[in-house]
Amino acid sequence: MLKSNKLIIFLISLPFLMDIVFYLRNGHPGYSDxxxxxRNHEATVKEEIIAHLAQEKQDIKSVxxxxxxxxxEYDNGGDVSGNYHIYFTAYVNxxxxxxxxxxxxxxxxxxxxFTLFPPNPYKDKGKKMANWxxxxxxxxxxxxxxx
Numbered sequence: 408m409l410k411s412n413k414l415i416i417f418l419i420s421l422p423f424l425m426d427i428v429f430y431l432r433n434g435h436p437g438y439s440d441x442x443x444x445x446r447n448h449e450a451t452v453k454e455e456i457i458a459h460l461a462q463e464k465q466d467i468k469s470v471x472x473x474x475x476x477x478x479x480e481y482d483n484g485g486d487v488s489g490n491y492h493i494y495f496t497a498y499v500n501x502x503x504x505x506x507x508x509x510x511x512x513x514x515x516x517x518x519x520x521f522t523l524f525p526p527n528p529y530k531d532k533g534k535k536m537a538n539w540x541x542x543x544x545x546x547x548x549x550x551x552x553x554x
Contacts, residue, residue: 440529441479472497491516512542
């Protein structure tokens with residue numbers, strides 16, 4: 408009876424042990440490559456957003472990036488190559504009612520035309536993801552759903 412209890416406890420705890428090992432091995436599970444890029448470059452991204460909004464004469468003192476809202480996609484370049492974009496959400500001046508949608512543009516992460524499966528720009532650690540800029544910021548007029 409004692410051996411079967413230990414086996415049951417082991418089988419029940421096995422998924423939790425696997426999650427712990429996965430977490431220790433890979434860092435933050437559940438974050439996409441796009442979210443990791445935004446998190447790893449958070450200070451620079453915030454500076455760029457504040458500078459971009461300052462050009463538009465908006466009174467922005469701080470930007471808070473919302474975790475795990477980043478999603479990346481290729482635009483359709485058609486017969487010319489496409490580029491990579493990361494979209495994410497943030498709020499400004501510690502005001503959760505004032506959210507913005509930000510688009511980062513990566514001109515060097517272009518893909519060849521007419522590809523069936525877009526390549527992962529994060530696999531090549533070279534210049535593809537090194538050159539980027541803030542392309543568009545849209546301010547939401549509704550309250551944030553991430554409160």
